[in-house]
Amino acid sequence: MSEGERAPRWLGPAVLFVFALSGCSGLIYQSIWSKYLGLYLGHAAYAQSLVLAIFMGGMAIGAWWASKRSLSWLNLLRAYAVIELIIGLAAVLFHPIYQSLTTFAYDTGFAALPGPLSVQLFKWGSGALLILPQSILLGMTFPLMSSALMRRLRVGDGAVLGGLYFTNSIGAAFGALFATFVLLPTIGLPGAMRFGAGLNLVVALAAFLLARKPELPLPPEPSVTRDQTGVARVLLAAAFITGATSFVYEIGWVRMLSLVFGSTVHAFELMLAAFIGGLAFGGLWIRKRIDGYAFPIRVGGWVQIFMGLAALLSLVFYDHAFDGVAWYMRALARTPSGYDLYNVATAGISILLMAPAAFFAGMTLPLFTLSLIRSGAGEAAIGRIYAANTIGAIVGVFAAVHLMIPFLGxxxxxxxxxxxxLVLGLVLLRRETRSAQRPDGSYLGALALCGIALVATLLYARFDPAAMAAGVYRTAIARLSPDEKVLFYRDGKTASVSIRANPLGLRSISTNGKVDAAIRVAEDGKPAPDEITMVMAAALPLLHHPNPRTAAVIGFGSGLSTHTMLGDSRLERVDTIEIEPAMIEAAKAFGKYVERAYNDPRSHFHIEDARTYFSANRSKYDIILSEPSNPWVSGIASLFSEEFYDFVPHHLAPGGLLVQWIQLYEINDELVGSVVHALSKNFADYRVYLSYNSDMLIVARADGPVGDLNPEPLLSPTLRPGLSRLNIDTVPDILSHQIGDRRSFNSLFAALSRRTNSDYYPHLSLEAPIARFTSDAATTLTQLSSADLPYREVLVGLAPPSSKEIVKDNTSFSYSDAVHFVSDVATMLRKGGALEAAGNNAEAIAYLRYAVGECQVGKDTEQAMENLVLVAGRTLPLLPLEERKGVWIDPEWIHCNTQPPVVRLLLDTIAALAVRDGATVKQKASELLANKAEVRSVIVRDWLLRAAMLGAVDAKDYPGVLKLQELYGSDPDVKRNVPYRYWTINRSQELQGMQPAKPHSETE
Known part of the structure; x- marks a missing residue:
């Protein structure tokens, strides 16, 4: 482009649009890199800090290098295009390079290093090197594009800088959201990287087309005076400080708001977008004003002060965010669309708290850059300021995560x-004061304002532990009630940990407000439901393994699982792997209930992520217990993935067992199925237990079948008391919790899900937050023990126990109570007597004894059949054979035989089901289904279809199962209990050696 030629008017907008796309791709990379490195480093918080630091550090190096080298280049826009092209190619190669690095690290690298410190240095260093080259290239883009546009347009330098800063930042904010809400759910991590690469290639092509002519040559660089050198140092220092403080804010706000919104992947990206959006609009606002400032340093001083004041104001208003979310949670419908609105609220509150300070932070870089250009530094000022700012950001990130938050809170x-x-702003104002002897009034006013604001914030900013420990995002309660006390609160490196106690003696440990475990410490108190999960998680492998010597526990929680394991004298060592040190410190509040975890010499703590620890130590364990937090928490889903279950068997000794805890609350059947599919691919056998009504435990073995339960550990004087506290004393008590095994449950989970949870296609971490918000439950599994047909016996092979064999009131576990209750109900039906104890079944029992037992049904056959199905469905699956006699087998309560034919046929069907005569069940239930004119009830028809299909499986009439589905499965009257129907179909096909049918969600 010659001196006389003017750049076309469309060039500026075209370049700004291209740079917005570049910003979008850059934040797609930052977001996806955080996910990749979260897998490698073991925690999302560490990954976010490392990615931020290396991203900003690499950009600093790139900006500095570009500022030094680009001065003599004649076509900076073309150079920019080349850089974008290389970034895109690097993104295409990222996934295979990541896989090669992590495979080497886990298989060879960690084990070859001399100690934990060297492992950490290698892990963090190699993680940094994964993203550093691309970050350096990204850092070159802003100086190159800025200089190119200033050379071509010859307009005010400030307007160019502000415009580019805005468009790049607004593209970045969009990229952060687009990556998480669109790309990850549809194409996973590798696909998102390729999409970002595609954007870079588009940007490179557009830049090549715009760069057909070179820029105007630069005027000669002016000589720099001593005063100008001093100004440059001040401005570079200011850029460094504002970069550091900005990222302390970002890390701090994310941690603060995680206590308000929850630590989900969605919440993090919304907060990040709010911060970047504030930066963008700060750059936009300053764009049209900056060239008119006579003293940009002075303006920069005021901007720094306003930035600090806005940050302090956010702290004062922070406490009200809990009330706002509580109100919003109560107002919203707990539906997927309600979750979308919840995310809108998350974004809105994040903007209110973060955007004002970020808005002023967005002005600082253009202001300091322009000041440095005017001081005589020339075009190189862009890269120098950018480098200083990003180096400050690195310092801010690491200072916040590893020093300031853990030590200061x-x-x-x-x-x-x-x-x-505030201090930086005052220093800049003082430097620009016209009188060197006496500060002017505005400076003194600013000084007073800063002092008052700091003192007021220290006094009035409420960081109330009762709110921060309440988990408002789950409970819709802004703060704990006055009678609940916070016994411990600490802001750790990765999470904020608290212990709270209520008047009933229940103590709970929480991370970021989410309760991870609870123990009732009152001497005469009933054990908390969580206790049965933690104790059984430890006891099950001890009962299944014939001779365990070593064990590892992933996730400390309350410490009760580690404590319980140490009650077995056969164990020589128990290693507990926990990522957050504050958890171990906090759990001391549970006292004697977890004391062996702290006092037993066999107990060892390791602050590390599980994959790194196992790889570095090359230990093989007889038992590995994985009991992490819920998978909706960002980063936790990687402990429920196919890649994790492929990794674990390498660290199990021959015959070793994995115990996996899986929540059945705040999740759905499909997501649980995707986890079990991942586990099943890598383990030869597993047994499934319900510890209580909403927690599932899987005992799995990779190299053979899981052995039967061994009763000897139940006699251990140190292990037995913890189990007896939960009314678990015998093997039948344990077996009452079993609901399935691999042989029977592969077909069930095939009915629930066809997806497999993976690190690289993380639908569990993306969809579990929605299930949490909507209060979903994996009902197919939670209701299996109380199902209205004997699925456990026919499909799993688990006959119901006698009420004499298991303890009643099995601590919040409904199955054992139900066995005793149903035994009483059967006695009432057979012999009569007071029916109050039958609860909701009393009316149905009274009706059956009179209407059916005395042949008084009359014409109301529908009511009779519905009551028969209700009581039979309640009792048949839970009564042992001897207790079915007199109730459904030769029923003693029926004193006549003149019931209507359809009622008589239904009684015959139930009797056949009671003796487990599958062929007769199928035949008689099919007759009833065919008689739609008289059998109209939706409840009865649904039950009959499932009973007929179950009878066909029991009779080994596998083709008959599908025939029944074809005949009646599409009937709108039988749309209930679809998963159980598909389980029956899949089991029948599995027994024939066929592929199971599709999940019901794909076919219904």
Missing amino acids: LKLAMIAAAAGD
């Missing part, structure tokens, strides 16, 4: 960062 860390901005 969130409140003081944020106040310290704000104080840094």
